[in-house]
Amino acid sequence: MAPLADLTTFLTASPTPYHAVAEAVGRLRAAGFTEQVETEAWSREPGGRWLVRDGTLLAWWQRADPAPLRVFAAHTDSPTLKVKPHPDAGAAGWRQVAVEVYGGALWNSWLDRDLGLAGRLSRYDGSSALVDVHRPLLRVPQLAIHLDRAVNQGLTLDPQQHLLPVWGLGEPGGFLEFVAAEAGVAIDDVAGHDLVVYDLAPPATLGEAEELFAAGRLDNLVSVHAGLSALLEAQESATVPVLVAFDHEEVGSASATGAAGPLLETVLTRLAGGFDARAEVFAASRALSCDVTHAAHPNYLGHHDPVHRALPNGGPALKVNANQRYATDAPGAAAWARACRDADVPNQVFVSRNTVPCGSTVGPIIATRLGIRTVDVGIPVLSMHSARELCGVDDPAYLVDAATAFLVDPG
Structure with a gap:
């Protein structure tokens, strides 16, 4: 399948982090990977492995002996509206x-869109069921201009009310009963839920030459898809390639499944041969932190550095920040x-305006x-954190x- 068509399939199948992980696991399983269950003994047999914790995925090629690690890191979550308990x-x-805002969403981008609903329902026995209501179900209606004549001079939204x-x-009620029926789960078995809304407009190319690509959740499923594709191509390397796709990046990463938690460290320590051996392996290892970056916006060029602008179809951008908001240094x-040279890929550099x-x-x-030495990169997008974002094809x-x-790369 062509890369853009495959990305479209991945995005459509992944309205939530849990669905993105499930889609990735299906691809890993088809490629011969096997699951490493967290609560079971660690397998040291060579081959492809994956490990899942909720909306976070780790996958890697197990070697017979420890080798330098090459980690591709991304995240599965995107700004959205999350259903309250x-x-x-x-x-x-x-x-x-009733919803609350998840992450730094552009609130106005969720207005007047046909929205689906997806997520997971957790049962009393600890198991979960995925649900995806992939049809027009919800809508956040904007107030008509006749009732707010000043709206075009500045839209103000109260996230609790608007x-x-x-x-x-009709009368309020019945929402969870409806969702449980959609998932084929008895409502009496539902003990908790993680549900979010998503824009139903399908991914699409646009422009006279169709050189642009619009979709929801490009931040950051475009990177998850790239990391998964790269991992499946890297199995014959002399390194230990690792993919980690974290949940909760958009809300600060401070969770058991986020980058600030111990999950990645635990897995990499095992791959390095244990705690006593890991210092040498980590010193020879590198990580690629991949998240979208800002494309130069033609209507707001004053918000960009005049020299370090990134444009669609110019290749992924190296992300640099003197205050270490990005981890890139010169060796990275x-x-x-x-x-990029070895892959014959064009590349750019992004630095924020001071x-x-x-x-x-x-x-x-x-x-x-x-x-571990880490470098930050990402493809340029417009409308980052909108319900629908834009990148180059x-x-x-x-x-x-x-x-x-x-x-x-063994170097």
């Missing part, structure tokens, strides 16, 4: 769903440049926790090729 709400004859989706008419930049502080990634967390494939070269 008691979801039933409503007023004036409308049935609504972001509640409608899902029908050299390793990335070598990977007056516009940049965000951060899992890169500095990995570097701090593990002492060539950049996802460029990222796969460069990431593959990075994972197999």
